[in-house]
Amino acid sequence: MDFIGANILSVSQFERGDIDRVFAVADTMVPYARREKVTRVLEGAILGNMFLEPSTRTRLSFGSAFNLLGGTVRETVGITASAMAKGESLYDTARVLSGYSDVICMRHPQEGSVAEFAAASRVPVVNGGDGANEHPTQALLDLYTIRKELEAHGRSLDEFRIAMIGDLKYGRTVHSLCKLLCLFSNVQIVLVSPPELAMPEDVVEKLRAAGHKVSVSDELEASISHVDIVYSTRIQEERFASQEEANLYRGRFRLNREIFTRHAQPNTVIMHPLPRDSRAEANELDTDLNEHPSLAIFRQTDNGLLVRMALFALLLGVEGKVDQYSHEVRWHVRRTPV
Amino acid sequence: MDFIGANILSVSQFERGDIDRVFAVADTMVPYARREKVTRVLEGAILGNMFLEPSTRTRLSFGSAFNLLGGTVRETVGITASAMAKGESLYDTARVLSGYSDVICMRHPQEGSVAEFAAASRVPVVNGGDGANEHPTQALLDLYTIRKELEAHGRSLDEFRIAMIGDLKYGRTVHSLCKLLCLFSNVQIVLVSPPELAMPEDVVEKLRAAGHKVSVSDELEASISHVDIVYSTRIQEERFASQEEANLYRGRFRLNREIFTRHAQPNTVIMHPLPRDSRAEANELDTDLNEHPSLAIFRQTDNGLLVRMALFALLLGVEGKVDQYSHEVRWHVRRTPV
Amino acid sequence: MDFIGANILSVSQFERGDIDRVFAVADTMVPYARREKVTRVLEGAILGNMFLEPSTRTRLSFGSAFNLLGGTVRETVGITASAMAKGESLYDTARVLSGYSDVICMRHPQEGSVAEFAAASRVPVVNGGDGANEHPTQALLDLYTIRKELEAHGRSLDEFRIAMIGDLKYGRTVHSLCKLLCLFSNVQIVLVSPPELAMPEDVVEKLRAAGHKVSVSDELEASISHVDIVYSTRIQEERFASQEEANLYRGRFRLNREIFTRHAQPNTVIMHPLPRDSRAEANELDTDLNEHPSLAIFRQTDNGLLVRMALFALLLGVEGKVDQYSHEVRWHVRRTPV
Structure with a gap:
């Protein structure tokens, strides 16, 4: 252009x-x-x-x-x-x-x-x-951050693995990011969400048409164990039929230092479009990761x-x-x- | 000064x-x-x-x-x-x-x-x-626009014709503009409004004392046919005794491309202090004039x-x-x- | 530092x-x-x-x-x-x-x-x-103003007299100013307030420990007669048990041109952290002092x-x-x- x-x-x-x-x-x-x-x-x-x-x-x-x-x-x-x-x-x-x-x-x-x-x-x-x-500039800064974090380990946007976690149905940022990923090749994408908040089918289609491998999961631990990037997003409780169900999923997708240390690889990077809800009842990306070198959320805003x-x-x-x-x-x- | x-x-x-x-x-x-x-x-x-x-x-x-x-x-x-x-x-x-x-x-x-x-x-x-x-800078920019538009056709502020249309009773901008016009000579002014919203008598007096020709009309078409400048303003329906009367006058003073093309001279310029109400029920200066070269409303704000x-x-x-x-x-x- | x-x-x-x-x-x-x-x-x-x-x-x-x-x-x-x-x-x-x-x-x-x-x-x-x-920069500008006003008469922060008037209990600015005054020597401080709004004891202690002379009064006229600086603050009526009591004190601490001229020394300077309430029912620092050269409240904001x-x-x-x-x-x- x-x-x-x-x-x-x-x-x-x-x-x-x-x-x-x-x-x-x-x-x-x-x-x-x-x-x-x-x-x-x-x-x-x-x-x-x-x-x-x-x-x-x-x-x-x-x-x-x-x-x-x-x-x-x-x-x-x-x-x-x-x-x-x-x-x-x-x-x-x-x-x-x-x-x-x-x-x-x-x-x-x-x-x-x-x-x-x-x-x-x-x-x-x-x-x-x-x-x-x-919100195109958010998608660009997300992709730029992924590129920069990958390049720090000798990798590139043309062959990497990413887990997208949380509200994949309504999340504007993940949809835009997926559209941009279609311009690259050999991306492995794990989509992790409650069934109610799954990634829309047309977005998944586009990723597959671009030659990417897309899988779906509802288990946080397994999903983050073999990826370069964990892209976490907010799950809003009002999206669910009942408070019980909301609590169930929020507990299952909450990333903290213990889970990250036990399951992720050392070079894995954590991203989030922000704001993250740090109140105790939400806390989808635990504040005990604040000083962790893998936490790239403030490098994102700098980028x-x-x-x-x-x-x-x-x-x-x-x-x-x-x-x-x-x-x-x-x-x-x-x-x-x- | x-x-x-x-x-x-x-x-x-x-x-x-x-x-x-x-x-x-x-x-x-x-x-x-x-x-x-x-x-x-x-x-x-x-x-x-x-x-x-x-x-x-x-x-x-x-x-x-x-x-x-x-x-x-x-x-x-x-x-x-x-x-x-x-x-x-x-x-x-x-x-x-x-x-x-x-x-x-x-x-x-x-x-x-x-x-x-x-x-x-x-x-x-x-x-x-x-x-x-x-709002003195609004009056100055209006007058500066009139001067500039007139000069583009070899005319000047000291001999021109203007129709002021709409709410001439409460409109702050038309009052200020009239005060400034008293500093110039040989202006012909047609005042077009419902009787309820007529120009205050003291403003008319000042214009006449300055030697200008002032006439009053309640017919849009006749008023715009022999002027250099059409200065349109908003008519607010709450000024009228009944909704029927409001509709009557709003319909009568609504300037659109058809009326303008049929009745005005080619060099006539359309001004408005803005904002204009472009909702269908108001639309005092029709959006079908948006691309018309006579529409000077955005040249006004640039000026x-x-x-x-x-x-x-x-x-x-x-x-x-x-x-x-x-x-x-x-x-x-x-x-x-x- | x-x-x-x-x-x-x-x-x-x-x-x-x-x-x-x-x-x-x-x-x-x-x-x-x-x-x-x-x-x-x-x-x-x-x-x-x-x-x-x-x-x-x-x-x-x-x-x-x-x-x-x-x-x-x-x-x-x-x-x-x-x-x-x-x-x-x-x-x-x-x-x-x-x-x-x-x-x-x-x-x-x-x-x-x-x-x-x-x-x-x-x-x-x-x-x-x-x-x-x-609000540390307010305290710094207050102290800087005192220094500058004193120096204009050949005086210094290390030996001067100040009357603080009004709400000394809740007033953030007077507390901070007192803390800063503890860094200097030989300050004579008269604290003028209703008993309900007296300066907290720990602030008074600190001033005395710094070697300053602190006295307490509830008479405006006597307090301003031998000071270099009058530091007036707002008394809010909601601090009192009854409206009658509030009116009593507000009347007693209201500084105006007549009182100032009769009781204060010519070089005495009037300060106030602003905003002052100039409505007739408050008017703690009377607007009839607005053009008085002793009024330093706008020199404060400039400083x-x-x-x-x-x-x-x-x-x-x-x-x-x-x-x-x-x-x-x-x-x-x-x-x-x-």
Whole structure:
């Protein structure tokens, strides 16, 4: 795809080469994210960060990524702050607001609304999540994290094993990730969920059509024993017929240090799209793993910055000029790695 | 007037020469708004963007205008976020908050509150709308748009024809625009509204005292057939005695492509202060005109950036230095014109 | 203490030399706060300004202080905007959000929460107020203001007289200020409050152990007649057994121009942590003193900028480089002093 001026609305718009491109550019962003260098390449550019549904993490990640390229951010949070409440159409909103910025990130509670907005926008639009539909930058950062963790052990995206655990029926992130995995080869996928929350059949079909091996399980321990990546997601109790059944499954899919140490291989990596519910009654990914080197959940969010910086650089056509306008950081950096 | 350090509170404070000055400076902002150039002239300056009543469009327009001059924005949205809830006076709020910025834009739900705030502020204040009272930058951008559209056809503000349509009784924008029109000569004004929503007599008096020809009509088609500008505004149904009467008038003042094409002249321009209500039951300015070249409503909001940039530059005394601190834009600009 | 990379969580972490250090750096910030100069020393640095409980004044003060050093601000306001609502732990929030910024300021309604957040944060954290517990930068700006006002009359923090008035039992700011005063010598302190709202005994003990003279009074007039500083605070009526009692005390501790002129010495300075309740029924510090040169309450908030700039500079290790990356301000500054 031609990234310059494009909208990023869905994972479906990426081909294999596009992914490679984004990830290669993301790699070049490391010195800026680590605060070794500062760039002014986007000096004067304005990101319209439109979060009509609140999301602290994603909103700040987009905003900081744009700042790290030297750009400025104008922000809107919450639907009530908007003229839409007075009957303004998405078309009008997009026509007007796109006049105030150079690129727009939008989260919106309604499926399809970001694409509708993008069609009327006069500048590129990045989908920051539209209801249950798409959240393409989350899928990209997940895949980038898998690649990076695999490469640390000499592996690649073209031959690895992953267990996806939890709510595979409603989980937007696992669906998008599976779509992206179809661009690669020889992935072994174990799907671990209660039957009520199984992966939709059409997603499984696509994975198989791409040549991947897909198996289904409802046993956590067996599933994590031969994989490179454990991708855990939240199970919400309201999905079940009764509280008893919910408790049964939540207990069975709860990953903690003891289970992980006993059953997983040393190099296995744990991921989660966050937020994870750390209250005692949920705790799907136990806090006793917080200091475990296999826990990659905060490396994921760090990687989100790199991927979003890469997308902004590509959309605005500056990916080759970042270093040209850079200088050394001037302050003392205290930043604990994760 | 001496713009340096002044407050912008009301359209009444402008004389003809001031308007000419603002518009001349606004014209020089085009290369920055079009992202051909980037300036650092306001590097280090802070705009306090205080929207105690929410308004996405106006808030972002002020903020982006300040950013486009190289300045930084600190923002407050909503009255609950404020110490005012604990009994703090506007005087105290102004004394304190003006210590944190170099210029303040304020929207406030109460009439007169922005002037009260400005009296205690230690830095210049721009009124971003105080209840039903004033919204001077909206009137300036409307007039600047009229001038620009007229000039595209070799005309000027000193001899043109305008039809104002809709709620002329309560519409803050049409009142302010009429005040500004009194600074010019030979304007022919057709006022089109239901009798309940007629233009107040004192506004009509002022227009006539300025030498303008004012006529009144309640027929949309006849009114738009010999004007250069159609300025449409929202008719709210709750203004009427009965739903039947509301429907009658809404149907009679609804401008769409068929009516416009049949009755208006080719060069006639359509304006609206926005937001327009695009729901089927309102739709005062039909969406079937969205792609029509006569529709200037998004050129209006684009012009708002230019006018606000001009005001900031004049208040801070940098209107002659913008180019001196400028450089070429570094990213690829994809910006569809409107 | 070693400021580089430190957290600022409590006034208890400061020794005398640390205070002197912060104040010396604050003094060097004056040309930047007065807009004589602009610095880029923190260009590229991001402040995460996390106000999970709203506070316009403190939030804007932190944000503007960071901007005045050339840094960028990403902001979050309100707890609902946060994943915490979905059961995310402070640990997770801190791990993630600290990846997006270089220093974090946090206000949180719960005591101890900011320290908990700081323990998991990967970058330095400044406490912007955690419930009734601590608000260290307020205490620092109060003390810095006292020092500056004393020095204007050739006095110093090591020998002065202060009257603290109002709610001394629940007032977080007076407790913190007293802790800091223990680092100095020969302070005479008059504590003026209703018996129900008296200063806690342990605070009085600490002041006496530090060698200060502490006396208690319930007469406003006598108390302010021989002091250098009058530090007034709000008395909330809900603290009393009956409305009659509340009215009695509020009347007795209300400072106005007549009382001040008749009883205080000419050089005496009036301070207040703000917001003050200016409604007629409260009015603990009468608005008829607004233009009095002894009223230092807006000099306090101005000093807050200097102290916060100093802390940021010290935490990020740039206090010696601010001038090196500076240039003259480019705009016309209109800033009324207070």
